[in-house]
């Protein structure tokens with residue numbers, strides 16, 4: 001590890017990494033070698049003919065191994081940017097693992113066209129800035145796992161081949177080969193699975209979960225994204241809010257060494273709309289300050305919304321959210337729900353609710369949403385059955401992890417926090433996906449395509 005080299009002054013070491021820069025000065029050639037932890041200057045002279053010739057033949061981003069003695073760099077020539085900038089290595093052995101051809105873009109220039117960066121993502125990810133982003137993401141996930149395990153949560157995986165859950169977007173679907181004409185839907189969230197884990201008695205669940213939503217394109221959305229998904233039995237809105245606050249506080253302390261004050265301010269949905277005209281108010285004093293973090297909770301959402309579609313009611317959060325019963329019994333249409341969003345600097349970074357644990361209330365909510373008895377059985381029979389078998393009261397929340405990491409990093413886009421993101425057309429430019437299937441593959445899954453002519457040319 002290059003960052004540890006200053007500890008090895010006077011000793012012979014072996015390091016492996018990539019050629020960051022090559023500088024030729026007549027009889028001496030300098031190779032700056034980079035690994036995940038930093039860069040170090042190495043050198044070879046014309047006296048050492050074979051290594052000198054090999055070094056001169058190298059190109060940027062070639063992968064090499066060297067062996068040599070670690071020496072202190074002369075005073076005044078240190079490289080302050082690298083943790084190993086005060087030492088250099090005189091090359092004694094040089095092995096080339098892989099030479100690198102001309103690069104498709106300049107790795108030192110972050111302003112490169114993003115499409116090229118995505119096409120050659122493995123090169124883009126070699127850039128120290130991207131490495132820092134992804135490692136920080138990994139550290140955030142570790143803090144989350146450590147805190148939640150300590151608090152008695154267990155992490156469970158839930159299926160990816162699943163059935164449609166009405167989270168409000170279009171489903172990605174997977175045709176079944178063995179059941180002609182039938183399809184799995186990829187989960188828009190693990191919502192119903194986590195509720196069923198509560199029915200099963202696990203009490204405290206979390207998952208770093210992939211969610212898939214085939215949404216209309218918006219510049220800063222990904223068709224697959226990551227949630228920190230949590231659920232607790234016998235928990236109130238206050239319990240879930242308090243847990244989220246403690247977890248966020250710990251992340252800010254561990255990652256940014258910033259003490260954030262809890263509890264966060266709570267604003268009712270009505271008040272937020274009245275005062276700020278939006279349900280994700282930005283409460284920062286100085287909106288350009290990347291170091292300012294203004295959290296708040298938005299609570300008391302209306303249970304249903306009629307504004308979208310043709311007069312059809314939709315659930316503001318999702319159909320499994322518990323309505324506030326006094327208002328629901330008076331008039332379901334104007335009822336409030338026990339739902340809450342966590343907002344940071346004007347972005348909704350998470351949302352959750354107390355769930356319906358009574359089969360009859362769930363059926364009533366389905367009715368309000370225009371889902372008749374037959375459709376209820378067909379789509380949610382398993383849920384209505386499960387709720388009857390002694391389901392505990394429960395609730396939870398999911399955080400959008402990509403956005404959270406983006407805000408912590410101060411990055412311009414969530415794509416800067418994801419190893420292999422899709423572009424704005426929901427394409428993976430590196431894999432060239434989505435891509436057509438062979439006729440045999442289509443036959444196996446009983447699919448005939450009907451591609452509009454214009455699309456075909458692409």
Ligand code: ASP
Pocket residue numbers: 167188189190191230318351352353396397398
């Ligand atoms: N499943 C919900 C969502 O993805 C979050 C929750 O209610 O826990 O929005």
